[in-house]
Amino acid sequence: MxxxxxxxxxxxxxxxxxxxxxxxxxxxxxxxAGRVVGLLGPNGAGKTTSIRMLLGLVAADSGEALVLGKPYRALADPLRQIGAVLDAGGLHPGRTAREHLRIGAAQGRFAARRVDEVLETVGLAADAGRRIRDYSLGMRQRVAIATALLGEPRILVLDEPANGLDPAGIHWLKQYLRTFADGGGSVLLSSHMLSDVxxxxxxxxxxxxxxxxxxxSLDEALASSGGDLEQYYLSLTGTDERAPHAAR
Ligand SMILES: Nc1ncnc2c1ncn2[C@@H]1O[C@H](COP(=O)(O)OP(=O)(O)OP(=O)(O)O)[C@@H](O)[C@H]1O
Ligand SMILES: [Mg+2]
Known part of the structure; x- marks a missing residue:
């Protein structure tokens, strides 16, 4: 065993x-496999830095960060194993979503049909010909998620994906990630918002x-907090004035 x-x-x-x-x-x-894990913590907690170490973008001083048992940089075909969304602000404003995705598909050597498939998946097909500069923040998040999906990865890592999404967008994200995980996929997402997680x-x-x-698990966290997840979170992160020593 x-x-x-x-x-x-x-x-x-x-x-x-x-x-x-x-x-x-x-x-x-x-x-x-099959889990959606939320990395939750206040601003500056170390969420993005931890994610960057997992993606081989920042070298850890010590410890290990493994994707399917290997450091990211040792993966044979990383874009087909793991899709990442780090910063939806990094998109070229003068390109349309379709152009952006076509470039991504060419760079990753993915089938051209993936462009239309991922546009459909994230609900941007009707707006795919508009320039990204004219997109809302939530639409940019969807372009970034679509880009991460091009290689049909089984693992998704999303840094603050709910940022800028309206309630319908959050609902869509939740449904999408649930289906993704139910199909055996794995998701790590970060947020500083307890409600998103x-x-x-x-x-x-x-x-x-x-x-x-x-x-x-969320159920265990709810049980150990007596149903008051917010109080639990505040006391653990030391941001609750009634429990100033809880985070020591
Ligand atoms: N390249 C860097 N150089 C110097 N300090 C850094 C660098 N990257 C992160 N830090 C610091 O490390 C700490 C953790 O930052 P990190 O971005 O990981 O936090 P976070 O949990 O993602 O916060 P947020 O919710 O604001 O996104 C912060 O104090 C930040 O200023
Ligand atoms: Mg961050």
Whole structure:
């Protein structure tokens, strides 16, 4: 029974300093197949830095960040294994969504039909010929998600995907990620909004000050908080004035 299939995503004891200041202190979690995991924490908690280490964009000082048991940079065909959305602001404003996706498909050597498929998936088919500069923030998020889906990955990593989405967009995202995970996919998404994570995720990893404070299923977190997830979150992240020492 040794040596089971490695989890889709696993980070262990990640640590990272910038300019001599420890910003990620000890981050450990896994994302299993079929799970949507929310990385939740206040601004500056270390969510984006942890995600960047997982994607091989920032080198960890110590610890490991593995995708299917390997560092991202050792993956043979990463864009077909894992799709990532880090910053929807990085899109070229003068291009249309279709142009942007065609370039992405060509770069990744994906079938040209994927462009129309992903436009359909994210609900942008009707607007695909408009320039990205004229898009709302939520529409840009959808373009970024569509780009991540081009290679038909089984793992998705989304940094603050709910940012800028209206309630219909959040509903769409939740449904999409649920179907994706129910088909055996794995999702890691970050948010500083408890309400986003509570709506979308199966498991919640709460991080503050570069450390994991709690890693539970949403149901377990609800049970251990007596149903008051917000109070639980505030006390764990040290942002609750009634429990100033809880995050020590
Ligand atoms: N390249 C960098 N150089 C210096 N400091 C950095 C760098 N990247 C991140 N940091 C610092 O590391 C800490 C964690 O930042 P990070 O972006 O991971 O937080 P976050 O949890 O994603 O926050 P937010 O909710 O605001 O997105 C912050 O104090 C940030 O200023
Ligand atoms: Mg961030």
């Amino acid at each position: 040794d040596n089971p299939t490695p989890p889709p995503l696993a980070v262990r004891h990640l640590r990272k300093s910038f300019h001599g200041v420890r910003r990620v202190e000890d981050v450990t979690f896994t994302v299993g 509570a709506r979308i995720a199966d498991d919640v990893v709460i991080i503050a000050g570069g450390r994991v404070r709690s890693a539970l």
